[in-house]
Amino acid sequence: MTSGRLRQRIGILTRNSKPNAQATLSACGLAEFFPAALILSRHCCPPKPSPDGIWQLLSGWKASPDRSVMVGDYLFDLEAGRRAGSATVYLDPTGEFPWQEHADLPITTLAEITAML
Numbered sequence: 001m002t003s004g005r006l007r008q009r010i011g012i013l014t015r016n017s018k019p020n021a022q023a024t025l026s027a028c029g030l031a032e033f034f035p036a037a038l039i040l041s042r043h044c045c046p047p048k049p050s051p052d053g054i055w056q057l058l059s060g061w062k063a064s065p066d067r068s069v070m071v072g073d074y075l076f077d078l079e080a081g082r083r084a085g086s087a088t089v090y091l092d093p094t095g096e097f098p099w100q101e102h103a104d105l106p107i108t109t110l111a112e113i114t115a116m117l
Contacts, residue, residue, distance in 0.1 A: 009061050011038040013053040015076070018043065048076040051084035058084075071113065078102035089113065 012034055014021045018041040025031040025039075038057065045053040058068055070081025071089040078099055081088035090103035097106045107113065 009038075009057075009063070010034075011040065011057040013040050013048065013057065013070075013077075013080070015042050015047045017041050048072075049079035049083065051080050054080055054084035054086060071110075075099045075102060 010033070012021055012025075016024075018036070018039055021039050021041060022031060022034075022036070025034055037060070040053045040056060045056050047053075054065070054068070054070060058065060065085030068084075068086040069089055070077060070084065070086045071091060072078055072081065073091045078088045078090055079102060082102060087105070088103045090097060090100060090106045091108070091110065092098075092106065093108050095108050097103070100106050
């Protein structure tokens, strides 16, 4: 930790293929923020709701699940986060939150996360 700020790391854990995830990030103008090693697909680890992908990312960062957050928009994301021992944030832009009981925090926009930091 330097200058009083926490160091945050971010990765992608997807049930899609890595090329699909990379193409999506490129189309959104976000590819530069996600090195290939931080994009885990169904071919890199057992797919969600398995917690293995979360544990793999945390291991590479030498971080613990109790100091991590899984942000997702589907039940499998939330289940993987819970199984990994991470906090779970449920993103649902509709505000309906059908799987809210699996989340620690429901949000409707990603801006809500940055406001909390």
